[in-house]
Amino acid sequence: MKRFQLLIIFLTIISCSEKQRHPYTYYYWKTNLAFNETEKKALNQSTAPYLYTRFFDVDKLNGKFEPVAVITQDKSFQTDKKIVPAVFITNRTFLNIKKEEIKFLAQSIHQLIKKKIADYTLKIDNEIQIDCDWTAGTKDDYFLFLKELKKISGKQITCTLRLHQVKDKNLMGIPPVEKVYLMCYSTSSPLENSDINSILDVNILKNYLFKLEEYPLKKIEVALPIYSWGIVTNHLGKHKLINALSKKNLTNPNFNKISESEIEVAKDGFYFGSFLNKGFKIKVEEISDEQIEEVIEFLDKKLNAYIIIYYQLDSKFVYGRNFQKI
Known part of the structure; x- marks a missing residue:
């Protein structure tokens, strides 16, 4: 009996120590859809069946809604992954918007997505992802837009979720979607004088997501950064x-x-x-595998099973990384 109890304890320890493996894929956020060999290889090795692809941005310019940087496609952009169209919308697009304009905006976005799908014969998943850093002042109109887009498109509408929108959920509201994508980066501004990594500071992230398990929407996927930049x-x-x-x-x-x-x-x-000029300083910020592992370990205590979407698929960022070991 004693041996049996020891065996149970041993197996429990082993089970608890096993790292949870998450299916993963990428965001593709370039205006021209084109792969080089490094990007093709990285995408083929990814374990989730999707590629989250930015189709265009939407902004309000001189009082009018305008699509910005609409995608073009190169013949090298070929994949067996299902494409999830993603559209970034500036928060100011929803400032002082009229109710009739919300419906017009949803119709226009849906039509342009359909056109790009037809133009490039893309294999599409039944989902449209909207990326917007909404605020307390725009939440009602933004949430109405999400409902209108779902009604017009007949698709599953999902949206991104920023860290402050989790921490201040009572002020920021809960989007009317079944699934959100938690953006685990941009923890501070790169344009402020600071010694911390503005792309991802794990301590700041943990502070924002301290009560993540209390967030009302339970279907949460996770976006993690692999990009880098220099601050001059x-x-x-x-x-x-x-x-x-x-x-x-x-x-x-x-x-x-x-x-x-x-x-x-x-x-x-x-x-x-x-x-x-002489005297200018350059500070590089990049993300290590250890930082990513620490974030995943933290999130595993807060969330059920989730997909990881790395931002973004670019040979500069994926070369030399082995995400299957993270």
Whole structure:
């Protein structure tokens, strides 16, 4: 009997220590749909049957709704994954919007999605994802838009969920959808003077999601960052971003090394497509596998089974990573 009890305890320990494996895939957020060999390989190795693909953005310009950066397609964009159309809508689109305009906006977005599907004969899943950083002031109109889009399209409408919308759920409201995508990045602004990683600071994320298990919607998928950038600071302390920089890009005889992730420009010149003066500083922010693992371990205590969507599918970000081991 004693041996049997010890065996049960041992098996329980082993079971609890086993890491939960999550199906994973990617966001594709480029205007031109095109794959190189690295991206094809990464997508083929992913274990979820979807690719979340940005179709266009929507903004309000001079009082009118406008599609921005609508996708084009290259012949290299071929995949067996089902495409989930994603549309980013600026929050200001819903400021002072009229009820009749909400229906017009939903109809227009649905029609443009249908056109792009037909133009490129894309294999589509029965879902449309809307990405909007709504606020307390726009939530009612945004939520009405989501309902209208569902009615017009007949599709499953899902939406993204930002960290502050979880923490302040009573103020921000709960979107009228069955499933949301929790965006576990952008934990602070990269344009503020700070020593923390603005893409993902795990302690800040844990603070925002401390009561995630109490969120009323129980179907939550998770978006995790794999992107990187460089934050350039000029002599006046003003910042700008250079996308897709990594620490390996900081090796240059015209740079003075400050730390593993920060340099000071020692000679005026063009670097990474921008003219930078002597004395400008560049700080690289990127995401390690260890940070991703820590976030997953935290979320596993808060959520049931979920899919991971990495942002984003780009050879600069997927090369050398093995997500099946994370």
